[in-house]
Amino acid sequence: MRRAFSAATIVAALALAVSACGGGDSGSTAAPAQSAPADPSKISGEITWWDTVRPDSEGPTFQALIKDFQAKYPNIKVNYVNVPSDQAQNKFQTAAQAGSGAPDVIRSEVAWTSQFASLGYLQPLDGTRAVENESDFLPGPLSSTKYNGKTYAVPQVTDTLALIYNKRLLKEAGWEKAPTTVEELKQAALDVKEKTGAAGLALNVDAYFLLPFMYGEGGDMLDVQNKKITINSPENAKAMGVVSDLITSGAASKPAIQDSYANAMTVLKDGKAAMIYNGPWALAELYQGKEFKDKENLGIAPVPAGSVKAGAPTGGWNYAIYAGSKNIDASYEFIRFMSTPEAQAKVAKEISLLPTRASAYENADVKGNPDVAVFKPIMDTATPRPWIPEGGQLFQPLLEGYQSLVGGKTSPEDMLKTVDQKYRGIFKDWS
Numbered sequence: 001m002r003r004a005f006s007a008a009t010i011v012a013a014l015a016l017a018v019s020a021c022g023g024g025d026s027g028s029t030a031a032p033a034q035s036a037p038a039d040p041s042k043i044s045g046e047i048t049w050w051d052t053v054r055p056d057s058e059g060p061t062f063q064a065l066i067k068d069f070q071a072k073y074p075n076i077k078v079n080y081v082n083v084p085s086d087q088a089q090n091k092f093q094t095a096a097q098a099g100s101g102a103p104d105v106i107r108s109e110v111a112w113t114s115q116f117a118s119l120g121y122l123q124p125l126d127g128t129r130a131v132e133n134e135s136d137f138l139p140g141p142l143s144s145t146k147y148n149g150k151t152y153a154v155p156q157v158t159d160t161l162a163l164i165y166n167k168r169l170l171k172e173a174g175w176e177k178a179p180t181t182v183e184e185l186k187q188a189a190l191d192v193k194e195k196t197g198a199a200g201l202a203l204n205v206d207a208y209f210l211l212p213f214m215y216g217e218g219g220d221m222l223d224v225q226n227k228k229i230t231i232n233s234p235e236n237a238k239a240m241g242v243v244s245d246l247i248t249s250g251a252a253s254k255p256a257i258q259d260s261y262a263n264a265m266t267v268l269k270d271g272k273a274a275m276i277y278n279g280p281w282a283l284a285e286l287y288q289g290k291e292f293k294d295k296e297n298l299g300i301a302p303v304p305a306g307s308v309k310a311g312a313p314t315g316g317w318n319y320a321i322y323a324g325s326k327n328i329d330a331s332y333e334f335i336r337f338m339s340t341p342e343a344q345a346k347v348a349k350e351i352s353l354l355p356t357r358a359s360a361y362e363n364a365d366v367k368g369n370p371d372v373a374v375f376k377p378i379m380d381t382a383t384p385r386p387w388i389p390e391g392g393q394l395f396q397p398l399l400e401g402y403q404s405l406v407g408g409k410t411s412p413e414d415m416l417k418t419v420d421q422k423y424r425g426i427f428k429d430w431s
Helices: 007-019 059-072 085-098 110-118 139-143 167-172 182-196 207-216 234-248 260-269 280-286 328-338 341-351 358-362 370-380 389-393 395-406 412-426
Strands: 045-051 076-082 105-109 154-159 162-166 199-201 273-278 298-301 315-321
Touching: 045 059, 045 085, 045 328, 059 076, 059 328, 059 341, 076 328, 085 105, 085 110, 105 110, 105 328, 110 315, 110 389, 139 154, 154 280, 154 328, 154 370, 162 167, 162 370, 167 182, 167 273, 167 298, 182 199, 182 234, 182 273, 207 234, 207 395, 234 395, 234 412, 260 273, 260 280, 273 280, 280 341, 280 370, 298 370, 315 328, 341 358, 389 395, 395 412
Parallel strands: 045 076, 045 105, 199 273
Antiparallel strands: 105 315, 154 315, 162 273, 162 298
């Protein structure tokens, strides 16, 4: 999901959390729900939507939906602004705190939503036209929209990670099927390197992409129920050792510290690497690569299992409305339209992003997309992440540790100790 978070993001998040008026209900600056006209098509106004998708491969689909919306609601103008996903969290917080410059609607990562809500930056949506047929949403994505018993967003898309691979390269290396365990992943990667000259595995140095290795060994970042920080555990140390071994053995090429996501995507598209971990959002771009002009050459399989399980993380994005929006009713109509089963089916058909509505999976266009068919069962067994206000702050320390680990600047054990110390600065009352 391209979740790169800058250090400035975390500093800002901590500062804003302190300055917010109590957060949650007490910090509500939300405008009261307005009384919509009897004919919603008569609603007028101008709204700005901050989108975070890749503008070249995914953006056109959402811009086409906006045109459909404006045809139905001719009195509402939508200003579409594409904001890089690694900048949106900090930019929105800064604008919301200042009280100016924030969009009416933001595409909020699932881990940001409760944080924004706790700071009083999001409009409550319960009982509004924005939330239509709530029971149709899948329980996992829907749970990410809640904070303190209230609804602050509408699920847009859900996602997880899979092993994405070049079938031709694996076949040339003697592998007819994708590896199912980390041990097989290492061997398959070494075989590819020896027999084809291509890199076996390209790693993306991003915290989200480290989670399958942690979950695979039975590790996690937190034990939310018992308020325990669990990042510095033997299970996670084993996981970091697995990652280090993939690199030192040559199974994975030494990854770039900066722009590793783009580099991993490029080498896969160009046939210079056989395997990467990535999600459904990457498919539209991958099919633009020379290796996958023939879509049949692109393989998708569950992430290889560690010693405990195959553990892919849950991710996704929500539609949320800024509490200070001057066009609340128009914003309600916009996210209602954009989250209909028909809109989700269009997105799934064209760019393979996974719907959050159960009924969308019954749509013929969704059923006819083989990529969705492969990812849906992987999504169904993905490992939940904690939807807590601090959730958006978990990745930056882990990312910095991952960068130090692959850069040879720290050991797995010392990396985890450092991340643990940073987590304790966030969760001061946790054990």
